[in-house]
Amino acid sequence: MKLKTNYKVRKIAGESVIVRMGTQSVNMTSIISLNPTSEWLWEQLADEEFDAEKVADLLTAEYEVSHDVALLDAAKWIDMLRKAELVVE
Amino acid sequence: MPRFSVADHIFELAMGAMCRPVPVPRNFRPFLTAEQGEPLFRVVLDSEIEARTDEPLKVFYYDLQVGDCTLRIYPDEYRLTIRSAGEAELVCPFVEEGEVATYRTNLLAEGHKPNSVMFDHALCFAYSFATLPHKTLLIHSSVIMKEGRAVMCLGESGTGKSTHTRLWLENIEGTERLNDDGPVVRVLEDGSVRVYGSPWSGKGAVYRNESCPIAGYLRLSQAPENRISRLARIASFGALLPSTLPTLQKEERTLDQICSTLSEMIVAVPTYALACLPDAAAAELSYTTIFGLRSNE
Structure with missing residues (x-):
């Protein structure tokens, strides 16, 4: 899968968010808040094909975390991206 | 050439020689100002608007209470078409900081008779567009x-x-x-x-x-x-x-x-x-x- 990098990460009141506008109706707008790890992953994976394994590798290289835990976190993160429609499969 | 001050941003409405003078609408009167100096932007109300044939980056349609609008976004300008009592177009180019923006519309060009909805919406859009870089x-x-x-x-x-x-x-x-x-x-x-x-x-x-x-x-x-x-x-x-x-x-x-x-x-x-x-x-x-x-x- 790939990130929809046409969405820009913006700083709002010191926090990082993605503002996803609806196509025609303004009611469709959603705001996705990214914590520092999430934002770091977003930067690392821009324009790259990735899966849960690759995300887990990035996490274990950067943070003190076992591969199993990282893989669980990676799956959760990808699940969040899917729900927010921020990835193309 | 009437001048207005809304939220301390000054703008003026300009009309060419051919245009019959129109009274300032009631809702704009409290905002008339005699303040001098460069306005932030001006709107020329009786401009001739040439058609633009290149593809816009984006097109967006929306409803007004009595009418509808089409917004075309180009790399260098926004173009708004307002339809209610007839049709009018408003052209808002991007300008450099410090430059007085000149927006053109055919709202009051020959043969055009806008209703107040069209007039208000055009000026509301022009104002919002011009003041956006000024934390407004x-x-x-x-x-x-x-x-x-x-x-x-x-x-x-x-x-x-x-x-x-x-x-x-x-x-x-x-x-x-x-x-x-x-x-x-x-x-x-x-x-x-x-x-x-x-x-x-x-x-x-x-x-x-x-x-x-x-x-x-x-x-x-x-x-x-x-x-x-x-x-x-x-x-x-x-x-x-x-x-x-x-x-x-x-x-x-x-x-x-x-x-x-x-x-x-x-x-x-x-x-x-x-x-x-x-x-x-x-x-x-x-x-x-x-x-x-x-x-x-």
């Missing part, structure tokens, strides 16, 4: 003032913004309405935030050239009981964003400016969510909470 946003809301501070009631159409401000007027002493539809908010040099009356006030028709600091933003929703809570920052941003002009949210440049101004607005002033009935107790609850007269559980 038109916020769809109904605004009340008490003791020199304002409360801005936000919400989708039909949630009862005007009803809630009317309930303040009827039940809370010393309250006045500043605007009932499209007031202007500015973030000033020192980071403080003020709300200003404007010529755009919807059915409420309050055209006051006044301003005051803001005590709180109040996002309304209908509910079977009254309940108020203060929103965290990102939730505040989410509460305010839908109340900015949808036409300026369609593209990165203008959305960037909206986001950065909103970001400062929500840091400076608290946002509350009020789920409410249309009753006096709802006004009492928002008043006592925002003005700090009760503990905020």
Whole structure:
């Protein structure tokens, strides 16, 4: 899968968010808040094909975390991206 | 060439020699100014608009209460077509900082007779577009003032913004309405935030050239009981964003400016969510909470 990098990460009141506008109706707008790890992953994976394994590798290289835990976190993160429609499969 | 000052931004309306003079509409009269100096922008009302044949980056259609609009976004300009009593076009190019923007429209060109909806919408769009880089946003809301501070009631159409401000007027002493539809908010040099009356006030028709600091933003929703809570920052941003002009949210440049101004607005002033009935107790609850007269559980 790939990130929809046409969405820009913006700083709002010191926090990082993605503002996803609806196509025609303004009611469709959603705001996705990214914590520092999430934002770091977003930067690392821009324009790259990735899966849960690759995300887990990035996490274990950067943070003190076992591969199993990282893989669980990676799956959760990808699940969040899917729900927010921020990835193309 | 009449000049206006709305939220301390000066603009002028210009007409060519061929144009019959038109009286200044009632809602703009309180904003006439004799102030000199360069305006921020001018709108030439009887321009000839040449057709543009290249593909726009984006096209966006939306409804007015009596008519509809098409916005075409090009790399160098925004073009708005307004249809109600006939059709008119408004062309707003991007300009360098410090340059006086000149916007052109055929609203009053020969053979065109716009109604007030078209005129108001064209100027509202031109104003919002020109002032956007100057930490200024038109916020769809109904605004009340008490003791020199304002409360801005936000919400989708039909949630009862005007009803809630009317309930303040009827039940809370010393309250006045500043605007009932499209007031202007500015973030000033020192980071403080003020709300200003404007010529755009919807059915409420309050055209006051006044301003005051803001005590709180109040996002309304209908509910079977009254309940108020203060929103965290990102939730505040989410509460305010839908109340900015949808036409300026369609593209990165203008959305960037909206986001950065909103970001400062929500840091400076608290946002509350009020789920409410249309009753006096709802006004009492928002008043006592925002003005700090009760503990905020």
